[in-house]
Amino acid sequence: KDKVTIHTMKRQKQGGQKICMVTAYDATFARILDEAGADMLLVGDSLGMVIQGHDSTLPVTMDQMVYHTAMVARGTKRALVVADLPFMSYQVSTQEAVRNAGRLVAEGNAGAVKLEGGAEFADVVSAIVRASIPVMGHLGLTPQSVHKMGGYVVQGRDEDAALKMIDDALALERAGCFALVLEGVPLDLGRQITQRLSIPTIGIGAGKHCDGQVLVCYDLLGMNPDFKPKFVKRFANLHGSISQAAETYFSEVRAGNFPDEEHSFKSKQPLRLMATQ
Numbered sequence: 001k002d003k004v005t006i007h008t009m010k011r012q013k014q015g016g017q018k019i020c021m022v023t024a025y026d027a028t029f030a031r032i033l034d035e036a037g038a039d040m041l042l043v044g045d046s047l048g049m050v051i052q053g054h055d056s057t058l059p060v061t062m063d064q065m066v067y068h069t070a071m072v073a074r075g076t077k078r079a080l081v082v083a084d085l086p087f088m089s090y091q092v093s094t095q096e097a098v099r100n101a102g103r104l105v106a107e108g109n110a111g112a113v114k115l116e117g118g119a120e121f122a123d124v125v126s127a128i129v130r131a132s133i134p135v136m137g138h139l140g141l142t143p144q145s146v147h148k149m150g151g152y153v154v155q156g157r158d159e160d161a162a163l164k165m166i167d168d169a170l171a172l173e174r175a176g177c178f179a180l181v182l183e184g185v186p187l188d189l190g191r192q193i194t195q196r197l198s199i200p201t202i203g204i205g206a207g208k209h210c211d212g213q214v215l216v217c218y219d220l221l222g223m224n225p226d227f228k229p230k231f232v233k234r235f236a237n238l239h240g241s242i243s244q245a246a247e248t249y250f251s252e253v254r255a256g257n258f259p260d261e262e263h264s265f266k267s268k269q270p271l272r273l274m275a276t277q
């Protein structure tokens with residue numbers, strides 16, 4: 001299996017082959033998802049919510065992103081590893097943005113980085129691309145702008161907002177993005193942007209017309225029974241499997257049935273009782 005690169009992405013769009021992306025935050029999940037056939041693994045700053053337990057992605061730091069990216073890269077053989085630039089790592093200055101993107105590649109072993117925002121970040125995108133670091137854009141419901149958006153709400157529902165998003169998408173393509181995440185946008189806007197761009201769109205809550213799809217792995221696996229937004233489909237119920245396994249383990253321990261002989265070690269010869277002084 002050849003390693004996936006940014007060039008694979010473009011061929012997949014041209015050939016009409018859907019691109020499969022999923023988040024991963026550690027080596028064990030990366031190995032499973034890579035072997036299952038992911039084209040891209042996203043080390044998302046969603047880890048602030050699903051790993052760290054925050055209620056937004058805003059507290060995630062560069063050091064934490066580098067740490068998780070390195071773990072995911074170690075577990076990945078085929079997929080392209082894309083790492084999120086976290087809040088405040090690329091907004092202050094273009095210099096800081098390039099340096100931080102460089103850390104995700106040099107220290108974290110990412111093959112590309114992702115950042116949120118439209119035309120206002122075109123300069124930042126081109127500066128990172130100039131440093132030979134592939135950049136993925138991210139438009140629509142951009143969680144780092146939760147306070148500006150006034151919550152996690154679908155974007156681009158009215159004509160003006162839709163037109164602005166199309167302009168932003170074209171600006172990101174011109175700036176050199178190799179792909180674009182569309183999050184929380186109406187189905188028909190997802191289709192329009194996908195048709196207008198030559199780079200692939202990767203949707204999450206953006207409908208079936210996108211060139212690919214991405215989901216947070218813990219969401220598609222059904223790890224959190226209290227989180228069920230409209231765009232998430234649960235392909236498994238790991239919350240149920242994990243709690244059932246843990247309950248069985250605890251009840252066997254309490255009943256004295258675990259560990260049994262099969263899971264215990266034997267001495268080489270019978271131990272003689274030793275007298276203690």
Ligand code: KIV
Pocket residue numbers: 023042043044045046047084181183204214215216
């Ligand atoms: O952080 C993340 O998981 C993301 C995806 C939802 C696109 O940015």
Ligand code: NA
Pocket residue numbers: 044045046057084
């Ligand atoms: Na993200």
